Amino acid sequence: MQMIKANIWKLYTIISMQETLLFIGVLYPFLQSNGITIAQYFVLQGFFALFIVLLEIPSGYLSDRWGRKNTLILGSICGCVGVFTYAFSTHFLHFLVGESFMALAFSCYSGTTEAMFFDTLLVLGKEKYYRKIAGNFLSFRFVANALGAIASGIIATTWSLRATMWCTAPFMIGALIVSLMLIEPSRHKLQESRHVKAMLYIVVQTLNHNTPLKSIILLSTTISAMTFALVWFTQPYQTLIEFPLSIFGVPHAIALLLGAALSQIIPRLERKVDDRLLLIGIVATVVTSYFLLGYLVSIIGLAVIIIGRTAYGALMPVTSDLINRMTTSDVRATVLSIRSLGEKLLFAVASPFLGYIADIYTLNQAILFSGIFGGVVAVFLLFRMKYVWKQIPA
DSSP, rough: HHHHHHHHHHHHHHHHHHHOOOTTTGHHHHHHHHOOOOOHHHHHHHHHHHHHHHHHHHHHHHHHHHHHHHHHHHHHHHHHHHHHHHHHSSSSHHHHHHHHHHHHHHHHTTHHHHHHHHHHHHHTOOOHHHHHHHHHHHHHHHHHHHHHHHHHHHHHHHTTTHHHHHHHHHHHHHHHHHHOOOOOOOOOOOOOOOOHHHHHHHHHHHHSOOHHHHHHHHHHHHHHHHHHHHHHHEEEEETTOOGGGGGTTTHHHHHHHHHHHHHHHHHTTTTSSSSSHHHHHHHHHHHHHHHHHTTSHHHHEEEEHHHHHHTHHHHHHHHHHHHHOOOOTTTTHHHHHHHHHHHHHHHHHHHHHHHHHHHHSSSSHHHHHHHHHHHHHHHHHHHHHTGGGGGGGO
């Protein structure tokens, strides 16, 4: 039992190492230094999201069928390959290859880590603490990413932009080592041998025959996609307002740390505030941020981006907990992957258009267009959710 309990801290460690991306805070300047335009930048991120879309459900199904530990090991290996590929890359096609390996890594982690946390708690008989664990999970991710973002500016100005890639490699290797030390929790596993048919069945059951679960997933994917887009808008916006390179990663770090703090606060509000009010507040925050950014070109606009991105720290603990309570252990990772797939699919479809608008017109217009589209969809989903809310477990 002690070995199973140790999984919690091992998972925290793996996520922390995997999220310590010492290049993420200066990724846009690094790509610019290699001749990548803003349109190509959004194509790269769209490709990353699209590749995750293609792998998201298969990786979740792989986790349910092959095992959480094995899937996390595979993800760690791909993360190592992705970082080394990026470190050697100098051309657009090279970066596409690096993005594909990083996408495979994140796909393997997505859903699997959350499912393994919940499975471990089930074995320990402490599944009621999942929302708190989910908040801690996000905090570890955000703090590690924030520290990496702060360090990225220092490394870039002290040595070079490319040095940020090389400094990330030891953390990816560390995540692989800890993944090998995990203990697979006992659980009911899928025994289906017709894998494609089984995956399609889970998707259809989730999105066609389970209306409450579908409602949560669709709202979560829409708002997640909007906060995800804000992440990639941040660095071009900083370039637009001529933000100093030495502290280029600091706004990214602030957004992550605030998100981490919010992810800790949200579980404490679950008995005081109705989840519907929390979701409405999150939607309002993100959509309002987009509309303001359509007109602001200043440090105030950067503050608005940070506030909009922070909403992710509230969204994930709430929706992850609801989804986990509405699924069983044999399909949990696959269902969680459906949510992540929707988020990345929305961004993958929109990103080339956003890059084109930003390149031909302005970055502000690209952000405003995103806010109008996402806001309409989110409000529609909130309105429909009121008809099924009583079927969603408290």
